[in-house]
Amino acid sequence: MQNVRTDLAIEMHEMLMEAADELSGVTVRQEQKDNVHISRISIESLAAQRKMGKPIGHYITVEFQGVNIAEGEDYEALCRVVAKELSGLLSLKEKSNVLVVGLGNQNITPDALGPQVVSKLMVTRHLLEYIPDQIDEGIRPVCAISPGVLGTTGMETGEIVRGVTDKIRPEAVVVIDALAARSMDRISTTIQICDTGISPGAGVGNKRKALDKSTLGVPVIAIGVPTVIDAATITADTLKLAADTEKAKTDSKLYEALSDLDLDEQYEILKNALPDTLAGFMVTPKEVDLLIERVSKVVANGINLALHKNITFSDIDAYIS
């Protein structure tokens, strides 16, 4: 099950629950606000951490499949939900400064979520330093960087971010990243916010690669949005649907064979069968440019509203110009 490629705690939880009736050390609370669904998952034990493949901590999932996030009231309401959930995890003192880090390669659209969010932020640290008199009460010092990716910088992102935090000394770091999901209908319709940072390999504090409290020395909140799905996932899902369809037919050998295998076995067989060349491929919606443009605006404004007190959407628009 550990092989199944999803960065979403909620999907991992669903898969585990399909296989077993209970999962100790994990609590889930659900909430519905109009057409936005919020799930709060806590991973509370090392055993649960191992099973979930994600470190002990809090994972909030905001789902908005039916919402038009282009503009207007629903869009603004959604930004406020993100802001509120982010504020809850951040719990910042007034005036403390925050560094936002946009991970990913801005030249590969589905990976460009982080840099796109950073480009839409109200960055203020320099203004509070150089022209403090012209800046409103409630504006917090915020700085931001898109450090690029290993392949184009030759440096681990963790090295760059630690170098910058050592100089800037923020009181919290917010990290933005594009995620992979199992389910196609989550692409750009789900935002995950967690307080465990980004840790390649569950719970291990790899000093070169991790962006978390153990490596940066301050709380690290990660915000992620699924933008791609895994090719093995698509194959497995299609096969499952094929089996369901075949089920109706009496005497379908395919259904019989497939129903003999549990999902894990199937995924394992398919994953191993996947051609190596597919490793460099991604499965992504055709309108991925537009989807990422829009969801990055929701994430950015969620952050803007969470970090700066009493600002309005007009303030943000006037500011970004």
Added chain:
Amino acid sequence: MQNVRTDLAIEMHEMLMEAADELSGVTVRQEQKDNVHISRISIESLAAQRKMGKPIGHYITVEFQGVNIAEGEDYEALCRVVAKELSGLLSLKEKSNVLVVGLGNQNITPDALGPQVVSKLMVTRHLLEYIPDQIDEGIRPVCAISPGVLGTTGMETGEIVRGVTDKIRPEAVVVIDALAARSMDRISTTIQICDTGISPGAGVGNKRKALDKSTLGVPVIAIGVPTVIDAATITADTLKLAADTEKAKTDSKLYEALSDLDLDEQYEILKNALPDTLAGFMVTPKEVDLLIERVSKVVANGINLALHKNITFSDIDAYIS
């Protein structure tokens, strides 16, 4: 078999040959030039047209999997191959003018091949009209347009192109389009050149949509490069590979079940099982931007060399600037 999604005559031919020993009405000639492979397929009868799902005519495939097309000698040699094959199909009189049409949506990278090729062409028609004295012998009047796609113009591409050809009266039209292939290793490593234009629905001259001799009144050469693969294809291919792997195991029910189905049946089952949402998804290499940038330069320079006599790569570079 008609359902299998490939725009390449050569892949359709391979699939048909897998299923049967011979295919009457289709001839294939192969040629190897250093590390470039050229196949020339002729579809010669209506029966063959029906089977191949492509109109009667000539389909040349240039394959260059192992070639570094970034720059240098191999790149220039490949451009010359494309130029030579294109010249063979075009057979233009001296000084006759040519319109090049770049199909596709330039804002969706894998669909942007056409517009990208057009942006790299030596467009000369206006210069021969306004400053003929400054233009070298051997330069032919060439004009070019990227008409956009139905969803963003509200007009069939065929309507726009017919409108333009009625005014400009070119003696031939070259149409560039991104294609879908079955095989992942064909992405941006294969160029198909054919003399049948672009005809949605084999052989049918849909007056609104087709770009061929029957609708434009002049010879229409189509040049295509695979840039995406079909999600059902990936699933089918993976399943086939899975079956092969399972074969080794004695007593694999999955292998048994799969080997009972022929490829057509399998594809049919999978295609029907594919979630509707997947229709909007594409499978594409991560570095698709770079691949299309490069292959579009090969196609553009193949066209430049074919249309203008005695020009060099330096001439082209100086000209495009």
Added chain:
Amino acid sequence: MQNVRTDLAIEMHEMLMEAADELSGVTVRQEQKDNVHISRISIESLAAQRKMGKPIGHYITVEFQGVNIAEGEDYEALCRVVAKELSGLLSLKEKSNVLVVGLGNQNITPDALGPQVVSKLMVTRHLLEYIPDQIDEGIRPVCAISPGVLGTTGMETGEIVRGVTDKIRPEAVVVIDALAARSMDRISTTIQICDTGISPGAGVGNKRKALDKSTLGVPVIAIGVPTVIDAATITADTLKLAADTEKAKTDSKLYEALSDLDLDEQYEILKNALPDTLAGFMVTPKEVDLLIERVSKVVANGINLALHKNITFSDIDAYIS
């Protein structure tokens, strides 16, 4: 005076009024709506056409220097002003179809206004044809094209647009273009709407180049926004300001010399002195990308509101997605 480079009727009128007390054959009406200023200039005689360097017709200028056009109420109010003025000039019958043409080179930012507006339009002609049942009452058939520029297509824009209108037969054409202005503070803060189309050379119906009723056979409304200023203009303006400053000093020979020359003579001297190389240069604001992104949204939504009845901003956002 004809040499002074401005595409705005209002600037040409101001310059003429500086030089003379009255200008027969031209009427001007002013209107202020909150912080938006509207001027309506009518050129009514051939003599006035000659003096103004623009054909007989109506020129509406919408000025919004102080308005935050990023988003929000002021932005929406401004879009409605543009829509209302455009509707006044268009006077369309219900259901008649309209072609919008975005002129300019999309790869040169200050010239990309037209293509950017087109990319933000509610294009509907194909939907009304293929899925009429799913389209709301009040939605008009609209199609759109960005035909590119002579240097990249080898064809006069007029040829392409006539080819398309001959096939599509719209009942009106709206043409969008970037303009040059004299005054720096007009850049992306002024929209000109006129019913004379685009005519290179005042009033002359050059069949190859003009986009107007005489060449397209239907009413042609042109919408323009200044995005660049002329280098000679900057020099002349700076010199004038220098003279004003010098004036204070007694015995300034520069002031004396400059005040001996009228503005026309000065401009003439400077224009002739300008190095040839400057011809390829443009003077443009540093944040020109953002300015054009925003003003193109105002123009696009002005058009969307004018063409489709009873639609809201949310409709547009939902539609464009």
Added chain:
Amino acid sequence: MQNVRTDLAIEMHEMLMEAADELSGVTVRQEQKDNVHISRISIESLAAQRKMGKPIGHYITVEFQGVNIAEGEDYEALCRVVAKELSGLLSLKEKSNVLVVGLGNQNITPDALGPQVVSKLMVTRHLLEYIPDQIDEGIRPVCAISPGVLGTTGMETGEIVRGVTDKIRPEAVVVIDALAARSMDRISTTIQICDTGISPGAGVGNKRKALDKSTLGVPVIAIGVPTVIDAATITADTLKLAADTEKAKTDSKLYEALSDLDLDEQYEILKNALPDTLAGFMVTPKEVDLLIERVSKVVANGINLALHKNITFSDIDAYIS
């Protein structure tokens, strides 16, 4: 004279030599290699530093006005000239690692030179660490970053770069930046390489802003290319040309007045007269996108050839893909 806006030592030297016959503490050596001109300026005293407005050190200018830098032999020869001059200033030990920093805002084309050069570099540090066996002899560990600009990060570039160098500990830093020049024909046809880094305010080691040996602790080479010219410069140059033209006329008061003022006085008057709004404007060639694309390739390959031993242009092309 200090007001005259040029970042090129060679232009400052020319202006000083126009005003005086000699300039002590500055030596200049010229060299012509085919159609490339190389000037080597040394600033050797504090007095010269003050006059030149640039710190003591070596400034190499490579001029290539007549060269077609699109591709081909001349382009490759030019890259080799840049590589050789850069190597001379760097004098690196074998295997020592180098950090390249691309300054500037990648969203404002004329400012995007730095990020564009970085995107074309052979970045190798991670490969030598993770897959050393697959990397050729002669490849040096190179890493690279485009840190963004104060307005979008909220952090001084110097803070970010010092943070990164503290972690990475390179043995030399190469900084790339877009420059302003006085002369229009220098735009993208001149490369300046110097060993003084980037120091806002001549010679002053501003710890927050400077990128030089005093702030980074290792040698810092700066490479710059002019991409914009100053609006006051254009006005002054045009006025000078106007005066020259007027000179021919007997009795021209403008010539008389202008010839009474020396260039410094004229520039001062014009600079003061320039409208404040012009501060946000830039004067740049229309084809600036293409020019910067090309010159950034020359700079990037100059760096690639200087840093990695025995590599060819084909190696670079294969590598970048």
